[in-house]
Amino acid sequence: MRHRLVHVGKGLTGLLLLVVLYEAGRASGVFPDEAMPSTIAIVTSAFQEVFSGSLGTATGDTLHAWALGLLSACAVGIPAGMALGASRWADSLAKVTVEFLRPVPAVALVPVAVISFGLEIGMQVFLIGFACLWPVLIGTRHGVRAIDPLMIDSARMLGLSRREIAVRVSLPATAPAIATGVRLAASLGVVVAVAAEIVTGSPGLGQYLTQAQQGGDDAAAFAAVLISGVLGLTVNALFVAGENRLAGWQQQSTEGRR
Template identity: 45%
Template sequence: MGRLVITVLVIGVLWNGLRILGVLPTDQVPAAGTVVRTTVSLLGDGTLVDPLGETVRAFLAGLAASVVIGVPLGFLVGRLQLADDALGLTLDLLRPIPAVALVPVAVVVLGLGLTMQVALIAFASIWPIVYNTRYGARNIDPLLVDASRLVGLSRTAMAWRVLLPAALPSIMTGVRLAAAVAVVLTIVTELVASGTGLGYFVSTTQQAGDNDSAFAGVLLAALLGTVVNALVRLMEQRLTSWHTHRQALT
């Protein structure tokens, strides 16, 4: 918490310093204190509550979709060489495509709204999950697999009780990276092709000349990203604490 406060103070000082030096135009960019006060005020009167809720909803849906699809797909190409040979090239070709470039296509096919957002968020954030899961699945200790077979575990039981826990540290690294991407894509899709959320709020207030409110939306989006990163890190630590303890012992 102390580091966060210090970081915020440093950013605020730099922000105001750049305004004083003229790097940031004072007639367009409000002071850091003004942005903070506006953010608190708009949250207090409820103006930013609904946009924040819409952004969180789209983010959670997109990230959940990427996890539901990405983890099984990562295990498939990580554990089965035939699947990796069949799908590896396709994944490598799709991965570099920027999700933002697909916005026009997604709007035509899926229309405006949550479905379009979830599809683009999932497309952008699925790759860290797929590739980290594949790495984790490929590097599972063969002795664990042999031992599970010796004790008579079925394939399903082996997957849930052996393979998934063994690959979990890599999976959670992928989820953490994917969460950061998902936050960015959520805001971007709201900026360019959605009628809700923080991105839409920033776009409309900026177009109306209300720069204080626009920067308040930007600040809230930044805070959302910070909170998401902290929560995912906490979840990662809780779920993989056994792995960290084992590494310490070895």
């Protein structure tokens, strides 16, 4: 508990330092005062807009698209990663395709997504799912490759089928690596969700931010940025907690060997 309090305290201190630097920039003229609202104005606008419904609705729209995109990435990435990790032949066959598609920014696919899905939620889900797919798939693949071969051999000697080995041996042993991949994908998904909304004007925090900026409401625009940051921080914290529950035994085992 003491360690956690110290950790949280350090994080809050860093956040306070960021606020001080921002306000110092406004006071010294580094930031244009007329276009950069005060921290109090931003926080006040965020609370008012969230509870009045407009910013709260936008946050809900972003979360909805993010959740569907992440689930789609997991539904494709986990089985595909396990297959690539278990089969050298399949891994060699897919390697060039994966390495070709993985560096492509999701936002670069906006024209393709708009043509294919229009400006409906399917477009956002496609872009988020594409971005989230690669951390999940690569993490799962590496997790399967890291399994001790003796575990697989022992399962075969006990008469387990390939399906049973995959479900009862490979999947539990790969769970920590999958959790890490999903955590990285979850944070990335928030970034892509907001960016896609800014570019396409689809409902969500990105659309709200753009409309506030175009309407000259700088405090509301910065409030959308603040809520986006809070959303990303919350998502990461939740997935870190889940990852620790899945990978805690692995960390303890490593510490015990040391």
